[in-house]
Amino acid sequence: MATDSWALAVDEQEAAVKSVSGFRLGDSTWGVIKTSTTAEKTDEEEKEDRAAQSLLNKLIRSNLVDNTNQVEVLQRDPNSPLYSVKSFEELRLKPQLLQGVYAMGFNRPSKIQENALSEILVHVCPQNLIAQSQSGTGKTAAFVLAMLSRVEPADRYPQCLCLSPTYELALQTGKVIEQMGKFHPELKLAYAVRGNKLERGQKINEQIVIGTPGTVLDWCSKLRFIDPKRIKVFVLDEADVMIATQGHQDQSIRIQRMLPRNCQMLLFSATFEDSVWKFAQKVVPDPNIIKLKREEETLDTIKQYYVLCNNRDEKFQALCNLYGAITIAQAMIFCHTRKTASWLAAELSKEGHQVALLSGEMMVEQRAAVIERFREGKEKVLVTTNVCARGIDVEQVSVVINFDLPVDKDGNPDNETYLHRIGRTGRFGKRGLAVNMVDSKHSMNILNRIQEHFNKKIERLDTDDLDEIEKIAN
């Protein structure tokens, strides 16, 4: 298959696309599963309950998602058969890996896993892949399985490398890798993240490395902890931000250039803005492409509001009025800068509200502790920056507040970040709530443009009207 003819096919994507339509469930809604809340539970029992609920919701999610999404698969070789596995057995995963999959509560592949894993694993020669599918559809499990099934545990050097945009996401993904791979006793994972210091001249024995761009680059080049030439699988999670000019492009591309020519590249994200999508196809040679094209689905399960204010102090007052309603479950409050985030957290504390703060200016040890407390539900409200906009999966989050609307460096609306932020809620097809704080004509204009972009109504909310708040909190 010549590269040139593929380049043509990309331009004529519509024509070449093979479409697999899923069927839609009726209007039957899935009930939220609640664990019984008998009194006097120990911390341990509490933890187990959470784990059980998370597992159940995963099952619901995979079924729900499976039936409501449309998948587009575009193969590098249009003549090759279109595989779509319906069970994990068909993938002929190693038994230890299959054991890990089932132990995590996955009974059958979600739509993205069905298609992505077929493309990644079934072909004799490893092929590159660019995959887009909305938050909470099982992307992480898909690329984790891809790495785990290609790794050779007997070889004691890094063979799979995965990049995450933030420290917290690297930790989260690392946990998934550890869980899925736990029945392979000789398999080890290394975290190439800030604060993980190794001795000079040391070599990494772990077969899989998860990390953030700066540290991974150091480990591969200057510090020589990793031999990049022996990497077989290279994964970019949140791939659009990893290769975008405003994102981690420099470091990601420098790492990519050190990899061997035959290294398999897998790019995953919920969003690919047009120019980034084109760039991705330049960066990744001869990719297979998978798109789960139902962006609206995310927005259908999330009710969006805005609150009209005149300045920052009014936003703060409005937020205080909302506080009781948002703490029914867990909430995330996004600010544009670290400074605003720490100011807001301090002010809320002064008002007697318990909040946690997470931003990139904090020490990594502190960051790890805060995200852990939030995951455990010990913190109900997290005030943060875009550091938590993507990928962070905390199930009990049902409210997202944009204290500041997401804008890029030119002050234009950042639609991708908006979708990622509000995608922290409404996970597993659960209902979620997003509240946007508007404090000027300018920010109202930004909000209107976001509303137009997604073609989804964002309703006004009056935070002085207690009945209104009651209504949204229901």
Next chain:
DNA sequence: AAAAAAT
């Protein structure tokens, strides 16, 4: 503007 490094 935030994130990302043993700079």
